[in-house]
Amino acid sequence: MLGALVLALSGLGVVVAVAVVYGASTGDAVPIIDATEPGQVSWATVTVLALPGAVLCFLAVQGLLGVVRADAWCLRRSTRPGQDELTQRVAQLTTTRAEVVEVIDDERRRIERDLHDGVQQRVVALSILLGRMDRAADAEVRGELQRRAIAETGHILDELREVSWRIYPAMLARDGLRAALEALADRTPVPTRLTVDLDERAPRPVESACYFTASEAITNAIKHSGATAIEVAVERDDRTVRLRVHDDGQGGADPTGHGLTGIATRVTALDGTMTVDSPTGGPTIITVEVPCG
Helix, strand or coil, X not given: CHHHHHHHHHHHHHHHHHHHHHHHHHCCCCCCCCCXXXXXXXXXXXXXXXXXXXXXXHHHHHHHHHHHHHHHHHHHHHHCCCHHHHHHHXXXXXXXXXXXXXXXXXXXXXXXXXXXXXXXXXXXXXXXXXXXXHHCCCHHHHHHHHHHHHHHHHHHHHHHHHHHHHHCCHHHHHHCHHHHHHHHHXXXXXXXXEEEECCCCCCXXXXXXXXXXXXXXXXXXHHHHCCCCEEEEEEXXXXXXEEEEEECCCCXXXXXXXXXXXXXXXXXXXXXXXXEECCCCCCEEEEEEEECC
């Protein structure tokens, strides 16, 4: 509106200037100026009005430039973050990157521990059984050792399946978050009620963050809270996937603990948020919101 006003006044000034020059050159009356008669506007009048006209023209041009600069400043302020926001964002991304690297290292150490303490020990036991079976002379002893070796092979396959699920379940990539959470609920020893409201699949990083959040929350509930029932709810709107894990355990979950810190880091890396409500005595409610794009 200010720009339009300055532009209108500038146009009016141009009209007056042209009318005065035309009246001085032809001797005709200038209707835009009151009480003028033919020949009343002379070149002396033009000379007198030239200086204030030039000043007003200069002010009009500067006014238009000022309005343009003000519009550009408002555009930058409303569409781009300021220096403080950029500095804060860079610091947040740097911290998040360091935390993600630390979480990845922790995951690698945990996988190594699972393989060393679980699968490797069972493979060693299997090799010992096979060696004893090879040396046994009695057929009944050989049969018993063979049955134990077959059972140990089944345990090894179960251990490998468990480790692979903890690393990244193939069902999550193939069938999506709903199927992976259903499988997780079926594998949970505590009764788990699942509610999923997803019209379409979320981006893979979002699905991964939600799945591992649910998995870690359920693991914590089983190990530490003594929960007897767990509820997992997932819903999505146009921009956000929201996951809520509720257990009826004794509460007191520490948001700065190793497991919950890993969840928060994974979620924060996607510009998401995590809240933990776990008063002493329970229940514990973990809520995660992750943007889809």
